[in-house]
Amino acid sequence: MSASMSEPGLRRLEPFRAIFRGYPAAAAGLVGVVICALIALLAPVLAPQNPFNQNELDIMNGLLPPMGEMMDGSVSLLGTDAVGRDILSAVMYGMRTSLLVAILSVSIGMVVGVVLGLVATMRGGWVDAIIMRAVDLTVSFPGVLLALMLLAVFGSGVDKVIFALAIGIWAQNARLVRAVGLSEMKKDYIAAARIGGISDLRIMFHFLLPNAISPVLVILPMAISGAIVAEATLSFLGVGVPITEPSLGLLISNGNDYLLSGRWWISVVPGLVLVLMVLSINVVADRLRDHANPYLQAKG
Amino acid sequence: MGRSFVTALLLASCSAFVVSPASAETLRMAYGTAPVSADPYPYSDTQTGSLAEHVFEMLVGLDDAPLLATEWEWDSPTSMVFKLREGVNFSNGAPFVARDVVYSMCRMMYRVDGRANVVTSALGPVTNVVAVDDHTVRFETTAPYPIITQKLKFLKILSAEAAGVEGDITFDQDGDCGLVDAYPSQADFDTGSAAIGTGPYIYESFQSTGDADLVRNENYWGELPEWDRVEIRSVPNNGARIAGLLAGDYDIVERPSAEDLQVIERDENFDFSTVPGLQTMFIVLDTSADGAGGVTAADGSNPLADTRVRQALSMAIDRNAITERLFAGNATPASQFAPSYMPGAPAMPDLVTDLDQAKALLAEAGYADGFALELNVPADRYTNGPLVAQAITQYWTRLGVDVTLRTEPWSVFQTRRTEGEMGAFMYGWGHPQGAAQLISGAFAQRNDDLGLGAANFSNYNSPAFEEAMQAWAVEVDPARSQELVAEAMKQAVADMPGIPLYYNHELWAHRADIELVGGAEGRTVATMARSK
Numbered sequence: 007m008s009a010s011m012s013e014p015g016l017r018r019l020e021p022f023r024a025i026f027r028g029y030p031a032a033a034a035g036l037v038g039v040v041i042c043a044l045i046a047l048l049a050p051v052l053a054p055q056n057p058f059n060q061n062e063l064d065i066m067n068g069l070l071p072p073m074g075e076m077m078d079g080s081v082s083l084l085g086t087d088a089v090g091r092d093i094l095s096a097v098m099y100g101m102r103t104s105l106l107v108a109i110l111s112v113s114i115g116m117v118v119g120v121v122l123g124l125v126a127t128m129r130g131g132w133v134d135a136i137i138m139r140a141v142d143l144t145v146s147f148p149g150v151l152l153a154l155m156l157l158a159v160f161g162s163g164v165d166k167v168i169f170a171l172a173i174g175i176w177a178q179n180a181r182l183v184r185a186v187g188l189s190e191m192k193k194d195y196i197a198a199a200r201i202g203g204i205s206d207l208r209i210m211f212h213f214l215l216p217n218a219i220s221p222v223l224v225i226l227p228m229a230i231s232g233a234i235v236a237e238a239t240l241s242f243l244g245v246g247v248p249i250t251e252p253s254l255g256l257l258i259s260n261g262n263d264y265l266l267s268g269r270w271w272i273s274v275v276p277g278l279v280l281v282l283m284v285l286s287i288n289v290v291a292d293r294l295r296d297h298a299n300p301y302l303q304a305k306g
Numbered sequence: 307m308g309r310s311f312v313t314a315l316l317l318a319s320c321s322a323f324v325v326s327p328a329s330a331e332t333l334r335m336a337y338g339t340a341p342v343s344a345d346p347y348p349y350s351d352t353q354t355g356s357l358a359e360h361v362f363e364m365l366v367g368l369d370d371a372p373l374l375a376t377e378w379e380w381d382s383p384t385s386m387v388f389k390l391r392e393g394v395n396f397s398n399g400a401p402f403v404a405r406d407v408v409y410s411m412c413r414m415m416y417r418v419d420g421r422a423n424v425v426t427s428a429l430g431p432v433t434n435v436v437a438v439d440d441h442t443v444r445f446e447t448t449a450p451y452p453i454i455t456q457k458l459k460f461l462k463i464l465s466a467e468a469a470g471v472e473g474d475i476t477f478d479q480d481g482d483c484g485l486v487d488a489y490p491s492q493a494d495f496d497t498g499s500a501a502i503g504t505g506p507y508i509y510e511s512f513q514s515t516g517d518a519d520l521v522r523n524e525n526y527w528g529e530l531p532e533w534d535r536v537e538i539r540s541v542p543n544n545g546a547r548i549a550g551l552l553a554g555d556y557d558i559v560e561r562p563s564a565e566d567l568q569v570i571e572r573d574e575n576f577d578f579s580t581v582p583g584l585q586t587m588f589i590v591l592d593t594s595a596d597g598a599g600g601v602t603a604a605d606g607s608n609p610l611a612d613t614r615v616r617q618a619l620s621m622a623i624d625r626n627a628i629t630e631r632l633f634a635g636n637a638t639p640a641s642q643f644a645p646s647y648m649p650g651a652p653a654m655p656d657l658v659t660d661l662d663q664a665k666a667l668l669a670e671a672g673y674a675d676g677f678a679l680e681l682n683v684p685a686d687r688y689t690n691g692p693l694v695a696q697a698i699t700q701y702w703t704r705l706g707v708d709v710t711l712r713t714e715p716w717s718v719f720q721t722r723r724t725e726g727e728m729g730a731f732m733y734g735w736g737h738p739q740g741a742a743q744l745i746s747g748a749f750a751q752r753n754d755d756l757g758l759g760a761a762n763f764s765n766y767n768s769p770a771f772e773e774a775m776q777a778w779a780v781e782v783d784p785a786r787s788q789e790l791v792a793e794a795m796k797q798a799v800a801d802m803p804g805i806p807l808y809y810n811h812e813l814w815a816h817r818a819d820i821e822l823v824g825g826a827e828g829r830t831v832a833t834m835a836r837s838k
Contacts, residue, residue, distance in 0.1 A: 060703035063696075065631045088632065089696040162714070244685050249692050250699060250711045266545060267568040 032293035038286030053095035103253040108233035111171035119179025127187030149174035227291035333533035340516025340540035345495035346462040356829040362462035362503035400467040404437035409466035416481025456739035468502040516540030562815040594765040598729030600680025616802035621664035640806035650741040652792030676706035682731035766803030
């Protein structure tokens with residue numbers, strides 16, 4: 007064992023492993039997250055069909071049950087939807103869309119939110135007031151409603167969904183960073199840096215940022231799972247991604263019409279995958295949050 | 307306390323006894339879209355029309371049969387005389403006379419806040435309406451206007467007396483008629499005070515949610531309908547509507563999906579009825595040489611301006627696959643721009659599906675490498691619209707066209723369409739006014755005097771087609787009129803300023819003990835149902 011500990015790669019992983027040791031649910035969640043990420047990354051290699059390529063689709067292959075035979079003789083493992091999309095492939099590509107939208111919107115929201123939060127902290131006064139009132143305004147709308155309104159104005163599409171979700175996300179990050187930042191500002195090291203004539207910009211990014219970022223990083227996975235669900239909701243409502251490139255939410259929505267007639271696979275399969283993916287991320291996120299919170303950790 | 311309990315029980319059992327036979331004669335129907343108002347004039351959508359049809363009647367029925375008029379004829383090339391049915395009363399007791407027709411025409415022509423009513427524009431050529439005697443009305447027009455009876459199918463007759471109008475009414479073309487203050491408002495209709503018609507039902511209530519309760523007009527002049535009470539509920543969600551039927555909340559629900567029919571077929575307590583409808587689904591192509599919205603070719607030209615490209619696009623589509631796979635047979639592949647089975651539609655051969663020939667045509671036109679096209683489709687308007695659009699995207703992609711499918715809510719779609727931003731869009735057009743309705747509205751050059759080309763988004767301009775259309779617009783002889791329609795239709799199908807796709811069938815799901823004979827217009831009315 008001590009031999010393996012000396013491996014430099016493993017040693018670097020050690021603190022990470024420690025977080026999940028003794029928490030089987032969180033560990034299982036982590037495995038789920040990794041599998042989801044791998045499937046999403048490797049979908050073009052793994053999927054039997056490219057469901058976004060119209061040349062590979064044929065309505066004559068429509069509504070096949072699981073294990074149904076397609077016109078070219080291949081077998082559709084999880085069945086097809088009405089326009090002949092192989093559900094297994096569509097789910098793989100759908101996860102890709104869902105994760106892409108969630109990660110990008112959360113990243114944009116986080117960067118914008120953190121920067122604005124830091125600016126508000128540093129500048130104070132009217133800059134702070136304007137930024138924080140904008141935050142108040144943004145968070146006073148329910149996230150999905152805000153995104154719905156934005157999409158109604160700008161039209162639908164993956165890029166617009168990312169943008170619409172990011173607008174809902176930046177505000178909470180800005181508020182969080184400012185709250186932590188304000189308490190940091192009172193500390194001696196900041197005062198020392200100021201006396202030392204260090205520029206505001208440098209204080210912001212070299213002193214304040216490293217100390218204010220950790221709560222944002224803790225809510226990051228939760229924000230991603232929230233964005234996945236929000237994207238699914240928007241697509242379910244028909245204002246998200248284009249219907250020729252369905253995400254999980256749109257697949258569920260499409261399948262909704264077929265539930266009563268017994269063609270369950272069209273919405274149940276993507277529905278289960280969505281639940282498992284969000285659940286995995288949430289379990290991991292929970293563990294990370296507990297780990298980062300010393301009070302909870304002490305309680306064990 | 308014990309006694310009051312027994313009394314309550316007795317009362318309850320009494321009321322149960324009273325209610326059950328009455329409810330047996332109540333018909334509960336669920337609409338797929340909410341009627342906008344009880345006012346039958348400003349709104350042309352199917353459901354508002356269906357609701358109004360219970361209460362109001364027209365001179366000529368939707369099936370071209372006499373309704374409030376018993377006979378009509380041209381007494382000169384520019385005037386038509388209607389004989390009115392005698393012994394008809396409005397639900398407020400007032401007798402139906404010629405004055406009511408003049409009053410209704412005035413109201414139809416009057417634009418509230420500049421807004422046209424259902425057939426305000428269509429009846430534009432009418433210069434005068436004269437009450438010759440109590441049961442004779444003369445319509446005078448600028449020029450021969452042969453399709454006036456088709457347009458009058460949408461003139462619901464109101465009671466002049468109910469509006470407090472007395473004496474003779476002098477018609478004028480903008481509908482002022484000196485009556486502006488007397489016209490009831492939409493609210494007057496919705497509260498029921500102005501909703502006085504000659505129809506088989508009377509309004510009991512109308513809610514802004516589109517729910518309405520109606521009671522039978524016991525003094526109706528025609529055959530009394532079976533149901534003494536009708537409850538209409540608006541349930542836009544497809545699944546909720548069919549679930550409501552299965553749960554016993556409704557007796558008839560309109561527009562079940564092909565999927566819903568699978569459920570209905572398995573359940574012996576329920577049944578469905580279908581009738582080939584009057585709606586042609588088609589794709590409009592902007593043929594303008596200056597370019598079309600969302601259509602781009604390598605050489606900067608508009609490929610859609612070339613007839614061969616349009617034919618290739620049509621040929622790439624397998625209409626049978628669409629109607630069989632996506633509609634389970636509840637749609638008919640289109641061969642022209644009017645349902646081929648409707649009276650007056652010319653006989654036309656089936657449209658060819660041939661991908662190789664389509665590719666050859668495209669190459670011949672100089673687009674062997676394809677071009678990019680944005681196909682616009684309303685997401686929430688047509689049965690299976692987005693599915694059909696995806697099927698067409700598949701076909702055109704196979705042809706070598708780079709298709710981007712754009713679906714959006716009807717309201718957004720409508721705005722962009724009106725602004726002419728769409729080079730290719732999917733649309734549905736009903737034909738209650740005859741087989742030439744689509745081609746005369748969507749493909750003819752705009753001519754307000756003849757009522758042509760009100761929605762020509764294709765910018766189609768063919769001299770031969772134009773000549774036939776203009777001759778048709780003033781042709782009074784029915785046989786010659788039909789020939790002209792056939793001529794224009796053949797030209798339009800050869801040139802393909804649009805691509806005919808399929809004809810929607812109208813569908814109703816209902817209790818198995820109800821017999822339903824629906825009209826091709828797809829209106830859901832209580833008079834079409836009777837118990838077995």
